[in-house]
Amino acid sequence: MKKKILATMLCVAMTAGCLAGCGGSSNAGSESKSDTTGTTTAATESAKADDGAASSGSGDEEVEFYMFISSPEYADSINELLTEYKKVKPNVTINYETTQNDYPTMLKAKLNSGECPDIFSSTAGKEIETYKEYSYDLSGQPVQEALLPAIQTSMQDADGNGCYGFHYVGDQYGIIYNQDCLDAAGITELPKTLDELEEDCAKLQAAGIQPFACGWAEWWVFKQSLIPFLTEGVDNYASFVSDMESGADSIDNHEMIKDNMFRFVDIVKANCESKPLESDLASMQAALATGKAAMGLGMGPWAESSLLAINPDMNINYGGYPVSDDPSKCQIAAGASQALRVNKDSEHLQDVLDFINWWFTSDYGKSWLANLGSVPSIDTNGVYSSKMVEIAMEDTSKNGAGNIGTTYSTDAFWQAFGESFQSYVEGSLSKEDTIAKIEKDWQEIEGSQE
Template identity: 35%
Template sequence: MKKFTMVLFWLVLLTSMFLICEGAPKKVTLRLMQFKPEITDQVHNMAKQYNKENPNVTMEVEILQADYEAVLRTKLNARNAPDIFMTNGYFYNQVYLDYSYDLTNESFMKQIDPNTLEAATLDGKIYGFPFLVESYAFIYNKELFTKAGITELPKTLTQLEAACRKLQAKGIIPFGNGYREGWVFKHIFSHLMAGDGNFRETAEKLNSGELKFGDLPSAMKIFDLLDLTLKYGNPRPLETDFTQQITLLATGEVAMIHQGSWAEEGIRKINPQIQIGYLPVPVGEDPDKARVMVDANILYRLNKDSKNLNEAKKWL
């Protein structure tokens, strides 16, 4: 009888342990890598909320700016890629195709505005989760424009130079150029492609070699714009980075910078009282081509070889 009781005891104990182990969710470390340091606080807050809702998951967040793409590619090539990683869209869908999980048939993608999916789509399939809708143009200090007597925003290069002269006459440097950052040039040149028709089509033709840069009607006009920013800009523009650039605007040392909505928080942290606006970027002498660029070009991608795909999908 004692022997039977002991056997029964161990059977119950082992069964209980098995059920406990079977029911407990596995411990997971979910790795996220991205650029956009200006949203560091928001991303860490989201990670905390995710951990709270999924206590078995520990999130590791790595946020870089300088050399981000080089570091990411090194990790991908070494098969040490994060579960979730951030990239741009459009052309980069092809670049990261071999590493990106196909999100096309995921139910949560139906909640995304279809207008934002173009940047994430390649050959009819969706390879990224649109994370941010951003705008960029010239951000200008309204108070300094008023001080210089600029009552109407310029829409052509001629009008823009006239505004620069008015600012200079009041001892104000018109442009703060952060050309140490290569991506600032990229954003400026996107105005060129938008001015010459379909942005995506133009970019694809340039990448394939079907079009050459010189074939674009607005090509030289963009160089005219760059020349204007240098002529009326801050000293040492190639040594000025993003942080220095927004500081120039926030402290009133310059009247405008070419940046985007991502810069606003940093500007207002330095000067909470500043009054800023967006000036559509003139491309040549056609006022209808002056634009503020708006796009959902920043994507989260899921590593298709991740062992934690279910947890990564929950994050999205």
């Protein structure tokens, strides 16, 4: 089952419409969609530009450009951002499309057909080079200067030059807990080891509570919940990835990956939904928020608003993934992986730059970034709008942070990685076959890009 988020189409007047491809109807405002599904309309009013808004683009000429990005969990917030920008630049229409499961495949199809979006997503790390030829160098742009110093250079190329994208959120990976479920089962501390995790699952089962909502219909859940086993399982993760791409190393050489990672998947499978491959993001969040399940996988602070929308009284807790018998290895992973890029050949390049610079420098844009409910990419003076971010910041300051790790490989690989584990969960691949397929994909998908 593939998860698609239907975004809201924003128009100047109360008219109905639907986009097909990159274009849009004339006189439209900022529009958003999810692939080719239908949309609804909402009115917006023009207003004078606030401070930080650029005016060096098209002036009063009608302009449309296309924003195709992943991370549909932020669709509602981005729609609000686009509504506000419509007040700043009434003549600019931003056609917004978002998806998650199919994003890498869909983006490559668009690029191969010569239809590069004006704004698109990628990860940092290896994908910087993959999409560099399509990306505008943002060096010296206000958007780059507004970023936290630690991530201002995170989108440089392999030679340490340029700025080929920007982060609007940071990432944190961990297990989200419904604390009320833990309390009902008599669990007083979050599990730090695999043995403790297994014991807590038994306590939850005895209390009549489903331990896990797994979300395994989504390939990226495997990426974001199993990366701690990969990064903690080797001494130097960058070297490990390079050796896997060349075939110089093997998963069989690393116990935490070969054994512990599969043990974790087996524990979850034995303690989750009866049909785990039908559990998508929406059903996982619903089960977790309503107390049907105690733990949710693959999510970060970005999920908090969705959970609270389902149950405003949800008692949220957050912790790292138990990966071994060493509790010190149980850390929340932190970093910045997802980035947005600007098409260097955009027909409306200046208008696109005006938009992203307004996003990061205007009072509204800075407030939007600070209150997104995720790890902010700009300085917020230690003020966070998310309980999960506060928990994570306190936890990582005490226990350190795990390596986010995912950017060392492209999403094309991670999609194959997740699909391999879906086959393992289904039973069509054995553990040995799953390892063999992952190793083959590492060489064929990633090694071929060297």
